[in-house]
Amino acid sequence: xAVVSQHPSWVICKSGTSVKIxxxxxxxxxxxxxxxxxxxxxxxxxxxxxxxxSKATYEQGVEKDKFLINHASLTLSTLTVTSAHPxxxxxxxxSASSGGLGELFFGEGSRLTVL
Amino acid sequence: xxxxxxxxxxxxxxxxxxxxxxxxxxxxxxxLQWYRQNxxxxxxxxxxxxxxxxxxxxxxxxxxxxxxxxSSSLLITASRxxxxxxxxxxxxxxxxxxxxxxxxxxxxxxTP
Numbered sequence: 001x002a003v004v005s006q007h008p009s010w011v012i013c014k015s016g017t018s019v020k021i022x023x024x025x026x027x028x029x030x031x032x033x034x035x036x037x038x039x040x041x042x043x044x045x046x047x048x049x050x051x052x053x054s055k056a057t058y059e060q061g062v063e064k065d066k067f068l069i070n071h072a073s074l075t076l077s078t079l080t081v082t083s084a085h086p087x088x089x090x091x092x093x094x095s096a097s098s099g100g101l102g103e104l105f106f107g108e109g110s111r112l113t114v115l
Numbered sequence: 116x117x118x119x120x121x122x123x124x125x126x127x128x129x130x131x132x133x134x135x136x137x138x139x140x141x142x143x144x145x146x147l148q149w150y151r152q153n154x155x156x157x158x159x160x161x162x163x164x165x166x167x168x169x170x171x172x173x174x175x176x177x178x179x180x181x182x183x184x185x186s187s188s189l190l191i192t193a194s195r196x197x198x199x200x201x202x203x204x205x206x207x208x209x210x211x212x213x214x215x216x217x218x219x220x221x222x223x224x225x226t227p
Contacts (some may be wrong), residue, residue: 006157032213043203043217046160092155097213104148104213108157 003027004096006107013084014115018078021110023094029074030096035067038091038109050077084114121218122206129226135193136221138204139184145209147180147187151200152220158203161189193227 003026012017020099031052035046048069049057058070066088068080077096081088093109121138128134138147143197146165150158164171171178171205178191191198201222205215 034213034215036217041222043219044205044215046214046216049214091155095158095213095215104160104215106158106160109155111155 003093004030004090004105004107006093006094006110008110009108009113011115012113015085016083018080018082020078021092021094021112023077023096023107025075025096025098025105028096030098031074032097033065033071033077034076034095034104035069035079036093036095041067043058044093047079051097081112083098084112086114087104088112089105089114117183121202121221122218123221125222125224127226128194130195132199132225133196134196134223134225135225136202137188138218139186139217140204140206140216141185142206142208144172144182144206146207147178147216148205148207149176149178149187149189150203150205152203153200158193161202166168191223194223196225196227199223199225213224 005024007022033050035047037047038044046059047062050069050071052071052074058064071077091109091111095104096109097104144166146163148163149161152158162173162178164178175192197225201220203220204218
């Protein structure tokens with residue numbers, strides 16, 4: 001099956017720094033990618049929809065200036081957590097699709113810990 | 116907002132037993148999907164059932180969908196220790212393709 005890779009798989013940073021997480025589709029072109037956040041022992045919450053070549057669409061309550069999403073190519077979307085704080089510590093997961101009614105594929109997730 | 120609610124929240128069984136978990140949702144859906152997540156890992160897609168389907172099988176998995184009750188169930192037969200994981204249902208509505216609304220999940224522990 002198709003593979004979606006996330007990098008880094010885990011990152012620890014100091015409060016106030018910015019962290020970039022990459023989501024790559026390795027063997028297909030992903031016109032649309034989705035970013036989710038998962039707090040410990042909780043479910044996944046959709047943060048935003050990332051469309052190649054256009055601005056991301058954010059879910060209600062998600063700060064677009066805090067979570068910058070860039071989908072500059074058909075195989076890469078990045079999520080940048082700006083000025084990270086301890087409350088941003090979470091597991092961030094992306095999913096990707098080739099579009100239309102294509103199947104969704106999830107990355108392995110990136111665990112962010114902000115000290 | 117979360118679309119799906121799942122029960123039970125946690126389930127502990129022994130190898131060989133069956134595990135059943137349920138999911139309820141609130142709005143009309145295009146399809147409902149079940150995923151497995153091992154601790155600290157990404158999601159593994161298990162099965163997708165469309166709104167016009169009532170039952171689907173995949174190996175030891177059996178999924179049912181009752182759109183009149185807005186509910187679904189996942190049955191894992193002859194469970195194995197390797198089935199230990201969290202299981203999530205996720206719904207996709209007709210007007211938001213690809214945007215999944217996840218349930219709270221059921222944590223399943225299978226002891227040898």
